[in-house]
Amino acid sequence: MIIAAIIIAVLLIFGIGIYNSLIGKKNQVANAFSAIDAMLKKRFDLLPNLIETVKQYMQYEGDLLTKVVELRAKAASPNLSNEERLDLDKQLGSSVKGLMVNVENYPDLKANQNFLNLQSTWTESEEQIAAARRAYNSSVTDYNNAIMMFPGSIFAGMMNYQPIAVLANTEEERKNISAKDLFNN
Amino acid sequence: MAEETATGASLQIILNELEIQRKKVSDIKTKAYLFLAGGVILIAIGVLLGSLMIAGAISGGASIITSIVLFSNSSQKFNDYRHEFKQRVVATVLKSIDPSLEIEYKYGLLESDFINSQLFTQRPDRYRSQDQIYGNAGKTRFSFSEVHAEYKTETQTKNGRQEHWHTILKGIVFCADFNKHFNGLTVVKPKDMGSALGAWISDKMPIFSSSSKQLVKLENIEFNKAFVTYSTDQVEARYILTPAMMERLCELNDKSAATISVSFIGSYVYIAFPLEKDYFEPPVFKSLLTTKSLDEDLSIVRFMYAIISELDLNTRIWGKE
Numbered sequence: 336m337i338i339a340a341i342i343i344a345v346l347l348i349f350g351i352g353i354y355n356s357l358i359g360k361k362n363q364v365a366n367a368f369s370a371i372d373a374m375l376k377k378r379f380d381l382l383p384n385l386i387e388t389v390k391q392y393m394q395y396e397g398d399l400l401t402k403v404v405e406l407r408a409k410a411a412s413p414n415l416s417n418e419e420r421l422d423l424d425k426q427l428g429s430s431v432k433g434l435m436v437n438v439e440n441y442p443d444l445k446a447n448q449n450f451l452n453l454q455s456t457w458t459e460s461e462e463q464i465a466a467a468r469r470a471y472n473s474s475v476t477d478y479n480n481a482i483m484m485f486p487g488s489i490f491a492g493m494m495n496y497q498p499i500a501v502l503a504n505t506e507e508e509r510k511n512i513s514a515k516d517l518f519n520n
Numbered sequence: 521m522a523e524e525t526a527t528g529a530s531l532q533i534i535l536n537e538l539e540i541q542r543k544k545v546s547d548i549k550t551k552a553y554l555f556l557a558g559g560v561i562l563i564a565i566g567v568l569l570g571s572l573m574i575a576g577a578i579s580g581g582a583s584i585i586t587s588i589v590l591f592s593n594s595s596q597k598f599n600d601y602r603h604e605f606k607q608r609v610v611a612t613v614l615k616s617i618d619p620s621l622e623i624e625y626k627y628g629l630l631e632s633d634f635i636n637s638q639l640f641t642q643r644p645d646r647y648r649s650q651d652q653i654y655g656n657a658g659k660t661r662f663s664f665s666e667v668h669a670e671y672k673t674e675t676q677t678k679n680g681r682q683e684h685w686h687t688i689l690k691g692i693v694f695c696a697d698f699n700k701h702f703n704g705l706t707v708v709k710p711k712d713m714g715s716a717l718g719a720w721i722s723d724k725m726p727i728f729s730s731s732s733k734q735l736v737k738l739e740n741i742e743f744n745k746a747f748v749t750y751s752t753d754q755v756e757a758r759y760i761l762t763p764a765m766m767e768r769l770c771e772l773n774d775k776s777a778a779t780i781s782v783s784f785i786g787s788y789v790y791i792a793f794p795l796e797k798d799y800f801e802p803p804v805f806k807s808l809l810t811t812k813s814l815d816e817d818l819s820i821v822r823f824m825y826a827i828i829s830e831l832d833l834n835t836r837i838w839g840k841e
Contacts, residue, residue, distance in 0.1 A: 370755045452839070459700070459838040466758035473737050473754070 353490050360478040364499060367471040368417060374467045375424050378460040382407040382427075385453050389434060392444035396437055403430045421502070424464065431457065472501040531616075534608045539808045541601045545594055546804050552590035559583030598804065605802035606651070613818055614653065617825055621655035625800065628652050628665035629693050637695070637790040638707055639781045640688050644669035649693075651800045653821065657828035659836055662696035664824045666799060667792075691778075691795035694824055696831075698760075698789045700838045704752035705733065706760055708769065710779035715748045722750075740766040746773055747782075760784050768831050775823070787840075791827070 386404060393400065406427045409415075415423070435454065444450055479498045482491035490496075559580045566576015606625040614621035628649025635643060647669050654663035669688040674681050709715050722735045733750035736757045743766040751757035761769075773780050778794040799820050802808070828834060 367754070374755075455837050455839040462700075462762065462838060463755070463759050465762070467755045469739065469758045470754040473739070477737070 350490075353487055354494075357478075357481055357487060357490055357494065357496060360474070360481050361496065363474045364471070364478050367467070367474040371464065371467040371471055372417075372420070374460060374464045375420055378424065378427075378457070378464065379407065379410045381453060381456055381460065382410075385431070385457065388447065388450050388453060389444065392441045392447070392450075393434070393437070396434060399430060399433050399437070403427065403434065406430060428461065468502050475499050475501050528616075531609070531612050534612060535808050538601065538604055538609065538802075541597075541604065542802065542804065542808055545597045545601050548590055548594040548597060549804060552587045552594060555583050555587035555590060559587060602802055606800060609802070609808075609814070610800050610817065613814060614655075614821060617818075617821055618655055618657060621653060621821070621825075623800070624652045624654070625650060629663075629667055629695070633695075634667060634669060634693065636785070637693070637783050637788075638705060638785060639693070639783045639790055639792045640669070642671050642688050644688055645672040646670045646685065653824070657825055658834040660697055660699070660828045660833045662694065662824075662828060664692050664694040667691065667693045689792050689794060692793045692799075692820070692824070694791040694793065694827060696789050696828060696833055698784060698787055699833045699836050699840060700760065701787070701840050702756050702760060702784060704756050706736070706749065706751040706753075706757045706784040707733065708747045708749050708761070708782040710781060711744075711746055711748050719748045736761075738766060739763070740770070742770050743767075746770065746779060765831065772827065772830055789831070789833075 382403065386400065386407065389396075390400060406423060410420070410423050410427070435457075438445055438450075438454075481487045482496045482498065559582075561580075562576050562583060563580035564576075566573045566580065569576070603625075606623060610623050610625070614623060628651060631644065631647045631649070634647065634649070647667075649665050649667045652663055652665040654661075656662070668690045670685045671688055673684045673686065675684065676682075711719075719735050723737075733752055734754060736749040736751045736754060738744060738749060738758070738761060740763060747769075749757060749761065769780075769782060772791075776793050777796075780794075781792040783790045797816065800817055
């Protein structure tokens with residue numbers, strides 16, 4: 336009788352442990368996404384300033400600038416899904432990269448201290464987003480492993496937990512020298 | 521090129537001068553050893569022959585006292601010689617690598633800095649550090665020092681308590697200004713049985729890990745084989761340890777005989793290299809003039825200097841100058 340009670344107690348504690356750890360891992364994924372979100376916001380906030388500074392010098396890059404302004408307007412709208420935000424960020428990244436590459440043609444802009452600060456803050460935000468994405472992927476992998484492996488898989492089935500897709504690496508993350516490319520040196 | 525030849529020529533002059541000083545030290549030390557050995561032999565003969573015990577004791581004792589005087593004399597001369605070697609030879613060699621490099625041989629990494637670097641969790645009970653070399657490589661300020669840190673354990677034996685000393689680190693601690701801003705702490709430790717178990721516990725049973733630092737699971741397989749990473753901030757750890765930085769740290773680790781430890785704290789990167797040899801010490805019984813005498817010292821300085829470019833710390837594009 337006592338032995339049976341002990342076995343049940345142990346199983347119960349074990350079960351609670353797995354249940355809690357699954358919930359913890361799922362929350363961790365949400366938490367990791369909010370880190371990306373915070374970084375994205377920081378990056379979008381840089382845009383008005385960047386656009387203002389660049390506009391004064393880059394008369395011949397109208398198309399690129401218009402695209403950045405449009406994307407910025409989209410990014411400001413509050414009803415965006417996570418995927419949309421990430422997609423916007425990707426587009427913004429490549430547009431701004433296009434702008435930065437063309438800076439070579441504008442010596443005055445290249446010498447502007449305000450622009451240089453913005454440029455390095457932009458690169459900093461790029462690396463921070465890359466880091467946040469990697470942290471997110473790591474916690475997603477952790478969560479996926481937990482719900483797909485035994486005995487977590489049993490609980491996950493009951494709790495209706497589904498695997499989450501990891502974020503595809505952007506070209507920049509794969510190369511990881513994007514910052515240098517941006518500066519074109 | 522002309523400058524290099526000039527440095528080489530002035531170094532040769534210094535070495536020639538110091539060689540004379542070295543010979544003096546070596547002569548006195550040799551004499552001291554001879555007197556010591558002679559004294560011991562005389563006493564031994566006296567004891568063996570019995571009848572000559574007093575004569576043996578007196579002559580042997582006199583010989584040993586002479587050797588003690590000679591030893592103390594040589595130690596004074598050796599200190600002067602050592603001082604000259606570090607101030608002139610090592611300093612000149614450093615300038616040949618980079619004009620900004622300097623040596624403060626009496627000073628090293630402060631014990632408080634060693635503890636604050638959090639490279640090692642064990643606090644030292646005995647700490648020595650010397651031969652601090654510092655300067656700039658491009659835009660990055662750096663320094664490195666020889667460090668010997670130990671901790672003590674005590675065991676109860678029949679004859680009372682017995683102390684045991686264990687080495688935390690004997691080697692060099694390198695410190696440089698990091699090229700990115702960060703606020704938290706990230707530590708990269710060698711993966712051994714203990715740290716692997718610790719990592720497993722903090723991953724599977726986080727309740728049992730009391731530390732504020734979390735295990736960081738990184739993507740680089742090679743890196744994970746060699747190291748375990750903890751950080752106060754998961755995102756910041758990845759901001760610092762980019763895929764490129766992880767590869768660079770692996771390369772640096774491959775060049776070092778024992779696995780390195782790395783910590784990122786307070787805007788600095790600290791790297792501990794466990795090493796057997798004492799560097800920047802002048803030879804006594806070997807000539808200063810052989811080409812090899814300075815090779816090891818030179819190569820360790822070059823190695824430390826190259827870390828800045830290997831870790832790409834001069835790329836300052838992330839808003840930190």
